[in-house]
Amino acid sequence: MATPTRTIPIVSAACGPSEDKIQMRSITGVFTRWRWAMVWLTQALFYGLPWLTMHGRQAVLFDLQADRFFLFGAVLYPQDLIYLAGLLVISALLLFFATTLAGRVWCGFACPQTVYTELFQWIEHRTEGDRQARLRLDRSPWNGQKLLRRGGKHLAWALLALWTGFTLVGYFTPIRELAQAVPHQLGPWESFWIGFYGLATYGNAGFLRESVCQHMCPYGRFQGSLMDASTLYVAYDERRGEPRAPRPRGSDPVQRGSGACVDCTLCVQVCPVGIDIRQGLQAACISCGLCIDACNQVMDKLRAPRGLIRLASERELSHAGMPALTLRAHLGRRRVIVYGGLIVLASTLMALSFIHRPTLRLNAVRDRAVLARQVENGAVENVYRLQLMNASERARDVQVDVAGADGLSLTAPARVHLAAAGAHMQTVTLRLPPEQARVLAGQVLPIRIGIAGTDGHAIEHAETSSTFMVPR
Template identity: 70%
Template structure:
């Protein structure tokens, strides 16, 4: 007769459990922060650049013109954009097949913004152990200040990200003037709030759940990697609880012997 194991006795992490990541340091962590600085300097800085008395990079959907520094593209030129996207996708696939998930670990927007939001969280609430203790304590003035300050910083950063994103489609300098004079159009306001909220939810609340359940790229990465591809993965030989390799080798050999004899 098959033994039924109660679900509450299964030693597993529930999907609703909150993960508090520990702050780490090392060469790969430092490279990640270098990529954070480079990508965000590009994203937040480019809309403010001018080229021949106009914005250097502007996707003017209303006028149906895309300005890329000295080039002006029209709708009939979208074949070049499609070709660029195809080449970028092939380069991404090639990099994954050769060196593993470098895109996901260092340059993916979800990774970059999650790292920024986690840095804010660490500054406002302390280390991962402090955050765990803060979760279990009742609401006090200190907890309200720390949690409120963290979420306020997240909201401000998300809104500035949404504002910058809209600046790629609406000229940034006039948009800033409209924002300062409180005359931003309703549709522009909607997209700023939408993208700001999107950033807040993805990087602040969902985090790794986006990679697990929403990212389409993660669904076919397995077909791009083999046994020799660099990959951060669970080592089944170590087992849980952690034991020595020799001990686990004996355990696996014993389990294999039992399976052979039982079959």
């Protein structure tokens, strides 16, 4: 019988304030390797993408000054921000999907706060030593060695933070031009944003660290509503672990009247947010799995089975002897199917819309200064300003045409050359012959203004609606 769906209670309190700041102990294991793999993957993308070129320009560039966004050969205008909304919706659904399956894994492996904190802590480990050395350094008085180690750490932090800010600005200002402008020709806005984002990275990853996860991030507060009794999360098997007591290697805890946990506290020492996973699922837990790596190493040394701390569900932990759900059973849960289906649907619709988006765009605005004018022999003219946009990486030649009332025509052929990823304002005049003007006097006629490519490539057409005013 299927397990009823319900939300998981989560302890909101992390560990209380302590005399020392949290100093993580270094650990190795499966989850540690996965964390570093995500660090390398995300940062290779972030730092590397601005340096890629395509069609002679930066492959990913958000040119706010020109109101154009270049994305691997695609040219987007502000009118295309609907795709950003779609991307945000898909990202939210992916977050819900991942949380339903395995809790707060996004926070533990790919969140920017986690990634940069990991990088900053790696620098700290290299400059100040392991956990015990850092704790001793924290308590020691200021001297030459402490000043050198702390100064070296903060210098490396500042350089990484500034490089991060420089890279972010490189998505909005061509990064090669930005690099050539550093430091003397850098503009005021570029300087401000490099400094601002660099300072934010320096402060969040270097000082706030776990406080962002514990107090500032709202995700930890509502993740319980996305989880049910079958959701996997980093859990301590209390049935097996309690009561805690130290024991010799290879001894049987059952014969000694104790649990498998030897109360070594390594699970607390490796935790990035400083919680004790043995207190149950907590809002501050980011599901990084480092406590699993630490506990498994201790179990290996004690020649005891692994899995005292593991990825498990409340369903598995609350019923002795109940087997863990298979991957197929996890993916077949109702919530997972709903979120997965919505992701597939939204991604498909967005992809189809993006692929078939028009590369020729046209907007028509009536000349407000002259709504309508009568010229020789009683003919009537209206003047329009056309905004033509070329959302492709090749130049286009287009022809303007008009449809509507009989006899309505352009006063002169309007052939326009559009540069690659270019926009152009073109003034055109439409004329209605005297005979039709007398018959239609005083009316407002609906018309269609269109453009069509004439450069021999695939024929593409764009049009917009407007009105033609005939004076009395």
